[in-house]
Every structure is written in C-alpha cells, then in structure tokens.
Amino acid sequence: xxxxxxxxxxxxxxxxxxxxxxxxxxxxxxxxxxxxxxxxxxxxxxxxxxxxxxxxxxxxxxxxxxxxxxxxxxxxxxxxxxxxxxxxxxxxxxxxxxxxxxxxxxxxxxxxxxxxxxxxxxxxxxxxxxxxxxxxxxxxxxxxxxxxxxxxxxxxxxxxxxxxxxxxxxxxxxxxxxxxxxxxxxxxxxxxx
Numbered sequence: 001x002x003x004x005x006x007x008x009x010x011x012x013x014x015x016x017x018x019x020x021x022x023x024x025x026x027x028x029x030x031x032x033x034x035x036x037x038x039x040x041x042x043x044x045x046x047x048x049x050x051x052x053x054x055x056x057x058x059x060x061x062x063x064x065x066x067x068x069x070x071x072x073x074x075x076x077x078x079x080x081x082x083x084x085x086x087x088x089x090x091x092x093x094x095x096x097x098x099x100x101x102x103x104x105x106x107x108x109x110x111x112x113x114x115x116x117x118x119x120x121x122x123x124x125x126x127x128x129x130x131x132x133x134x135x136x137x138x139x140x141x142x143x144x145x146x147x148x149x150x151x152x153x154x155x156x157x158x159x160x161x162x163x164x165x166x167x168x169x170x171x172x173x174x175x176x177x178x179x180x181x182x183x184x185x186x187x188x189x190x191x192x193x
Contacts, residue, residue: 080101
C-alpha cells in the first residue's frame with residue numbers, strides 16, 4: 001500500500017502547506033524505510049501468503065521490528081520530536097505532531113489491509129496475538145480504499161497548489177507531478193504485489 005500512504009501525504013499537504021511534501025512522503029513511508037535494511041539483514045521478510053498466490057496484497061510481511069505497534073509509536077515520537085526540536089520555526093509549531101501523526105498513519109493503514117502479521121511488541125516479545133484486519137484478502141476492496149486515498153491526496157494537493165501559487169502553469173506542473181507520483185505508485189502497487 002505504498003500509494004495509500006503517499007495519498008495520506010497529499011491529504012496532509014493540502015491541510016498543512018507549510019510542511020514540505022518531501023518530508024510528508026518520507027514520513028508516510030518511515031516504517032518501510034526501517035523495514036528495508038532489516039530485510040537485507042535477514043531480520044524481516046516478504047513471502048507469499050499462500051503457495052501460488054500472487055497479485056495485489058498477496059504477500060505476508062514478517063516485520064516484527066519495523067511494523068510492530070510499539071515500534072511505530074516510538075518511531076512517530078522520534079520523528080515528531082526531531083521535527084519539533086529542529087524545524088518548528090520553519091514548518092510551524094505543531095509540525096512535529098503532524099509529521100509524527102503521518103508516521104503513525106502508516107501503521108493504522110497497514111492494520112486495515114495486512115493479514116494478521118503485525119506484532120504488538122518489537123521482536124514478538126511476549127508472543128502476543130498478531131494484528132491485521134486482512135483487507136488484502138479482498139483485493140478489489142483493498143484497491144478501492146487505496147485508490148480513494150490516492151484520489152483524495154491528488155485532488156486535495158492539486159487544489160492547494162492551484163490556490164496558493166499565482167502562476168497557474170507552475171501550479172498545474174506541481175499538481176500534475178505529484179499526481180503522477182501518487183497514481184504511478186498505485187499502479188505499481190497493483191502490478192508488483
């Protein structure tokens with residue numbers, strides 16, 4: 001659900017135009033950015049949910065560190081605190097809260113779509129039940145939810161840019177560029193999963 005997370009970034013950018021889109025895009029993918037090196041080290045992985053299953057949402061994600069509830073709360077607090085300490089004068093007094101919220105929104109969206117493969121505590125400490133509502137079991141429904149986030153992010157971002165930039169050509173170029181990123185990531189999600 002890369003695209004859905006990016007859609008959230010577009011929605012938040014429309015609400016908080018003073019925060020750079022790049023920061024929102026990175027914040028929306030923070031848990032996956034932690035997942036990547038852990039996966040290379042063999043600590044986390046992506047595997048087919050069932051033998052022979054392919055297509056949108058067909059992967060079982062083993063990510064006991066990067067995608068645990070507690071890890072994501074900590075990651076959101078760290079990102080929010082760093083933004084508050086170093087960038088609040090530039091991006092606004094509540095920018096840390098906003099970016100921390102965008103980081104945590106990743107976990108909330110993943111909770112909606114993942115099969116029960118998300119841990120509560122990092123490293124599966126305590127062996128608590130795994131979380132995930134499993135919307136990926138209904139690929140069309142999952143694609144509709146993700147598509148709605150992409151459309152909302154694209155439309156709201158485009159509206160904000162067209163409202164704030166006096167140069168209509170430049171505003172159209174920004175809106176089209178971000179729209180292409182969001183729609184392209186959605187197509188990638190549909191084809192590569």
